[in-house]
Amino acid sequence: MSRLSAAVPVEEYLAESHVLFYLGDAVNQLLEHKEEYTQFGLIRYFAEYFSSVKNSNHVLFREFNYIRATPHNKASFIRVFWRCFRQIGKSGELLSVQDYRSLLQLLCPDFSMEVVQSAARIVLMDDATDCLMSFSDFIYAFQLQFYYQEFLESVLVIYQDLLAGKSPNTVFVPTSALVEQLPSVVVEENDKEEPQRDGVEACLLADCVDALCDRFKHSHPSRACVREILDQTDKVSYYSFLMSLAKHEAINQSIGALPSRAELFFDPEMDQELDKLIAQISVSPGSNSSGSAVGGLKEVQRRASPRRNIHHRRKMEVESDGSTEETDSSEN
Template identity: 55%
Template sequence: MATGTALRKPRRRGAATSASRRMLSPDRLALPDYEYLAQRHVLTYMEDAVSQLLENREDISQYGIARFFTEYFNSVCQGTHILFREFSFIQATPHNRASFLRAFWRCFRTVGKNGDLLTMKEYHCLLQLLCPDFPLELTQKAARIVLMDDAMDCLMSFSDFLFAFQIQFYYSEFLESVAAIYQDLLTGKNPNTVIVPTSSSGQHRQRPALTETSALEGVEASLFYQYLENLCDRHKYSCPPPALVKEVLSNVQRLTFYGFLVALSKHHGINQALGALPDKGDLMHDPAMDEELERLMAQLPGLLTTPTSGTEGGCPRTSPRMGSPWKPLHHPRKVDAESDGSTEETEESET
């Protein structure tokens, strides 16, 4: 009954996410109770669960509160709790972000398998199928990592966009601080001010515009790392492992801001440390999920489609409603005896 039921039950026992394994780690016993609860964002999930309980209390009354909480926290552990939820929720915790990345990869992996190349706007439409209010700005920033100085309407492969999007989405607040440090170094200022991450605000600042000359020259990598090392030490939300950041910067003498982001997105160790996506070579291989997707597509024939088919301005005319982990999102559609069965009427009736 959880949101995304077809994605909810893994086929293999070893398919538990790295985030859920960390939740079950014996290391948790070494932390004070309050510190463990804060580190794992338990209160965030408790507040959301209670909110969902109150919102759907009439439906839940026939099943029982205990069963609801069991279903809810099972969906959290399995990573399906973020499907069709609002952006403020999917970016609220590192586990939510990793779960959303994994869901996006699994749902639209067929784009990569088919060799399709999509534009930034088309990838944004796919993101909106899973999160209807996903901000365009984050998609644009991810596309900029891939396209660099090319026009934003250029085509991108699924794997290129996915790994760039992973870095931009998961480390969003960290990258805002990095951009501020980079701009200060570029203009000869002392980077004393660091942007304080606000994970619950949903607001993302525009990156400072760089001149053509400064963008080509970049900054000294060793000096850049000194400030990033300090940033990683005090960054409370999420940042790449400092040792891996040092490894990225030790291979060059100077680099640009977007050169740094490209290096992060292509770094094998950073992808492994984040734990949301497989290695690039295994990106298109997920036999168990192929079976799940076949069942999902049979139930939701209009969900996994190419963004340009049946669209206006590159986006689908309809998007899934936001749902709770308790109520089923979709119900069998009744056939109108007087309908002529045209696609146009069907799409309009769903709007």
């Protein structure tokens, strides 16, 4: 509890903590399931809701829009994904984009394919996106893509502008020196090797990204890390830049969802806990009438919001009697 923070205006304090978002969601959930929660006890319901937000298990089986609504939700989801499917990585199995997407949809039925594909492009450097990927490669790329999605989209626009020889199409104008440099650099490059499309001046990109950070308040990787990465090379392509960001340990730490790469599969304590979770989840698809699945889920549900149970069941129906095509159509 810090006394100094009293200096921050109330609105700012509320906005930074996303408290109003969670309150709104809690009330919406309540309205959708009035009967249940009234029996449950309203105060108890709010207590459970906020405890689950605090403990990061509030994102289980929630809709995509909820999962990506706040940085805390994003980080929580990344962590849940890691916790649930770490075993796959441990076994060293390589999976395709479709596989990863299916795993994600087990946790979030309407998880966006676009995010998964973008993450795969980072891993595979935009080459053949039908290749197989290791779990650890994927999860860090996925983390970067999912957590900083809006920021990365803007970086891509800048990158493409730089590549095309335009000055970045944004409000922040680089210093005049840069503008002068810009066209010549690209022309030179185009002259040299037309087919090789990767590469803009790393320092140019660094300046532009730095300016971009100003607009993104907190939701961007630290400037120091960006600088560090871009200082290492003269030329950089969008995806190699992203790959470096994904692999950067300081960025990983600041998101705070995943352990370092070396410890990704090392957590004996959690192995046990995980076995339970996986048991609960793996029972679900296909076994519609299984009473034990519902029983097992009760435990998850008690810690998270009761709503998730229903959500999960609804999802199970879609999955269980439908082929992949059907899941696809449900998304469109």
